[in-house]
Amino acid sequence: MFSLSFMRYAFWASTFISIVAGTVGVFVVARNLSFLTHTLSEIGFAGASFAVFMSWSPLAGMLLFTMTSSIMVGQMSAEESRREAVISATSALFIGLGILFLSLSSQTASSATSILFGSVVGISKNEVGQLIGLSLVVLLVILLIYRRLKFASFDRIGAQVNGVGEQVVAIIFLLLVALSVSVAAQIVGSLLIFILLTLPAASAKYYTTGTAKMIGLAILFSLAGTWTGLYLGYLTNWPVSFFIAVIEVVIYLAALVHRQHVVD
Numbered sequence: 001m002f003s004l005s006f007m008r009y010a011f012w013a014s015t016f017i018s019i020v021a022g023t024v025g026v027f028v029v030a031r032n033l034s035f036l037t038h039t040l041s042e043i044g045f046a047g048a049s050f051a052v053f054m055s056w057s058p059l060a061g062m063l064l065f066t067m068t069s070s071i072m073v074g075q076m077s078a079e080e081s082r083r084e085a086v087i088s089a090t091s092a093l094f095i096g097l098g099i100l101f102l103s104l105s106s107q108t109a110s111s112a113t114s115i116l117f118g119s120v121v122g123i124s125k126n127e128v129g130q131l132i133g134l135s136l137v138v139l140l141v142i143l144l145i146y147r148r149l150k151f152a153s154f155d156r157i158g159a160q161v162n163g164v165g166e167q168v169v170a171i172i173f174l175l176l177v178a179l180s181v182s183v184a185a186q187i188v189g190s191l192l193i194f195i196l197l198t199l200p201a202a203s204a205k206y207y208t209t210g211t212a213k214m215i216g217l218a219i220l221f222s223l224a225g226t227w228t229g230l231y232l233g234y235l236t237n238w239p240v241s242f243f244i245a246v247i248e249v250v251i252y253l254a255a256l257v258h259r260q261h262v263v264d
Helices: 005-030 034-053 058-076 080-104 109-117 125-154 156-161 166-188 190-204 211-236 240-263
Strands: none
Touching: 005 034, 005 125, 005 166, 005 190, 005 211, 034 058, 034 080, 034 166, 034 190, 058 080, 058 125, 058 166, 125 166, 166 190, 166 240, 190 211, 190 240, 211 240
């Protein structure tokens, strides 16, 4: 399997994607921003479709759309009373734009499939390098703001009382989520991004309480899904994203059973 260059590239890419998704996902779940990853997935789809239409790299289009819209969507949906309406309106708009850009594009239907469901075969050495670079940027920024982000995510009242700049932290984090969505889409596609950014972290919180421990466990669960998914995809020639989705759901269900057993 590793004699094939595209499989080596896929495993390198999935490793860094899993580390980013596990790390960012813990704070996404803690800040109740799971809805944002779903919304950004549609925005990323539109961005990638626009890039295909413009003959750009799909990653460039996703970065452009998600980075420029993440703060707007995050701020508009801050109030729970209007969150559903904002999500519905934004999702509908960008799905429509994505379909429009693809229909206007001269590319084949395979481009749409790659954007929606990811493409392991299509990952090149250059794209892996870009992916690793973006992943390192995300991880470095999180390391720099880790204490403030942790405080603002798990103790918002305390953060406000102690003067932690929650607004600044929130904006930086929204941009990091947008960057993570664009990175993760290379493997799982825009439709299933929220799986890696929510389920591993949601599973981890049922096993431990420490932030660092949750991050480590979320990364482990994410790696289990992506590595096993790649291997099963290689054996069966079925979509890797399907296996990743099933594995992460199974892990989450096991975490729920574990939690129930502990409570009982």
